[in-house]
Every structure is written in structure tokens, then in C-alpha cells.
Amino acid sequence: MVTLEEYNSTEKPTWCPGCADYTILTTIKKTLTELNIESHNAVLVSGVGCFAKLPYWIKTNGFVGLHGRSLPVAQGIKLANEDLTVIAFGGDGDGYSEGGNHFIHACRRNVNITYVVHNNGVFGLTTGQYSSTSTMGTKSKSSPRGSIEVSFNPIAVALASGATFIARVYVGNPSHCVDIMKKAVQHNGFAFVDIIQPCITFGKNHEYYKDKIYIVDEKYDWSDKSTAFLKALESDTGKIPCGIIYKK
Ligand SMILES: Cc1ncc(C[n+]2csc(CCOP(=O)(O)OP(=O)(O)O)c2C)c(N)n1
Numbered sequence: 236m237v238t239l240e241e242y243n244s245t246e247k248p249t250w251c252p253g254c255a256d257y258t259i260l261t262t263i264k265k266t267l268t269e270l271n272i273e274s275h276n277a278v279l280v281s282g283v284g285c286f287a288k289l290p291y292w293i294k295t296n297g298f299v300g301l302h303g304r305s306l307p308v309a310q311g312i313k314l315a316n317e318d319l320t321v322i323a324f325g326g327d328g329d330g331y332s333e334g335g336n337h338f339i340h341a342c343r344r345n346v347n348i349t350y351v352v353h354n355n356g357v358f359g360l361t362t363g364q365y366s367s368t369s370t371m372g373t374k375s376k377s378s379p380r381g382s383i384e385v386s387f388n389p390i391a392v393a394l395a396s397g398a399t400f401i402a403r404v405y406v407g408n409p410s411h412c413v414d415i416m417k418k419a420v421q422h423n424g425f426a427f428v429d430i431i432q433p434c435i436t437f438g439k440n441h442e443y444y445k446d447k448i449y450i451v452d453e454k455y456d457w458s459d460k461s462t463a464f465l466k467a468l469e470s471d472t473g474k475i476p477c478g479i480i481y482k483k
Pocket residue numbers: 283284285286287302325326327328329330353355357358359360361366
């Protein structure tokens with residue numbers, strides 16, 4: 236029986252106190268433990284950003300690579316050894332901007348890995364520039380008068396690109412994060428989980444998300460792609476649906 240201790244690193248994270256990345260770290264540890272995956276059989280792959288430090292602080296195999304390039308590395312690892320549980324990480328900057336092209340093609344390719352994107356709507360590590368998922372009008376260091384760009388919709392892009400498991404969770408609901416993450420890791424194919432998180436130092440706080448986040452109800456049919464597209468587009472209007480949005 237695998238225990239959480241097996242994954243505990245002796246190194247202490249250097250994220251800002253109160254950062255949502257701590258919750259995601261715990262989510263990953265719980266997911267691997269509850270699925271009884273031994274640490275020598277897991278590999279965590281990331282790129283560049285605050286989020287990308289996650290593999291430093293969990294005692295398992297890790298690969299921290301180039302900006303926006305966790306997916307090609309993760310797919311290569313899985314193809315070389317299909318017995319490994321491979322989880323790739325991205326940030327909204329890293330995965331949707333720098334690595335956007337890899338994201339689209341990983342969705343199409345459907346290699347059996349999990350892709351987790353820490354979506355805090357800001358470039359955190361470089362201290363607070365607006366990102367592709369910042370909402371229009373977001374004021375930041377690089378958009379002092381407010382961003383004029385339409386924000387990137389990762390759920391709609393994943394749907395259009397053929398991903399077979401698409402989900403979104405909010406870091407403010409940790410048990411839901413673990414529940415969905417376990418389903419993502421168990422999915423046989425490319426599983427994508429967008430994690431909405433505040434950046435309490437440079438971005439939005441929990442208060443901002445409070446009335447926007449909701450979990451899709453039990454009647455929601457995640458097997459129907461047209462329904463899933465409508466759900467995905469809701470986030471352009473201010474509401475942020477969470478849960479499994481599409482699964483094939
Ligand atoms: C090729 C390259 N371009 C730009 C940078 C600068 N850079 C470092 S982290 C980062 C963005 C990180 O933002 P995100 O992926 O959202 O992660 P977060 O820090 O918010 O967790 C950028 C642009 C870099 N290190 N390498």
C-alpha cells in the first residue's frame with residue numbers, strides 16, 4: 236500500500252506563502268497515493284514558471300525542461316516506457332502561450348498521459364505580466380491600461396483539437412481537485428485538466444472567483460461534444476464551469 240509519506244520530499248517549497256501551487260502539490264501526492272502508484276513508477280514533467288517547480292518538491296522521477304515544452308518530453312517518456320504514469324505540467328503562460336502548438340497536437344495525438352495546467356491568468360515567475368488567459372481589461376505591468384486581447388479558451392481549444400478527456404477544477408475545492416485528477420490519470424488517452432488558481436501576489440484572488448466558479452450538475456452530458464462546446468464557451472461570459480466537460 237503506497238503512503239503519502241513515500242512522496243514527501245525533504246526540500247521545502249519556495250512558492251509565496253499562501254500560493255495555490257501548494258494545494259496542487261498536495262493534490263498530485265494524494266492522487267498518486269490513492270491510486271496506489273509507487274513513486275518509482277511516476278514521472279512528473281514541467282517547463283518554466285512558478286508552477287514548473289512542482290517536481291522539485293515531490294519525491295518521484297521528474298524532468299524540468301524548456302519553456303512550454305513539457306508535452307513533447309512527457310509523450311516521449313510514455314512512448315519509451317508505457318508502464319510509467321506520466322503527468323505533464325504547464326502554466327497559462329508556459330502551456331497556452333509558449334507551448335500552445337504542443338498543446339493542440341498533444342490533444343490530437345492522444346498519448347496516454349495527463350496534462351495539468353496551473354491557470355492563474357498571469358505570468359507569475361516574471362512578476363505579473365498579463366497572460367493569454369487574463370480577461371480583457373486586466374491591468375498588469377505589461378498592460379497598464381488594461382489588456383485589449385481576447386482571452387484564450389483552453390477547454391474549447393482542447394475540444395476542437397480532439398482531446399478525449401477534458402476537465403476543469405478550482406483550487407479552492409481541494410477534494411474536487413483530487414477526485415477529477417484521479418479520473419484524469421485513470422483515463423486511457425490524453426487527459427487534460429485546467430486548474431483555475433488565484434495568484435495572490437500578482438493576479439486575481441479567491442474573492443474574484445467566488446461567484447464565477449461552479450461545478451456542472453449531474454445531468455450534464457459530458458459525452459456530447461456539442462453540449463461540451465456550449466459549456467466551454469460559458470467561461471467567455473463570466474461563469475466558469477468545473478468538472479468533467481468532455482470525455483470519450
Ligand atoms: C524562452 C523563454 N521565454 C520567456 C521566458 C521568461 N519566462 C519565465 S517564466 C514565464 C512565464 C511563466 O508564466 P506561467 O507559465 O503562467 O507560470 P506561473 O509563473 O504563472 O506559474 C516567462 C515568460 C523564459 N524563461 N524562457
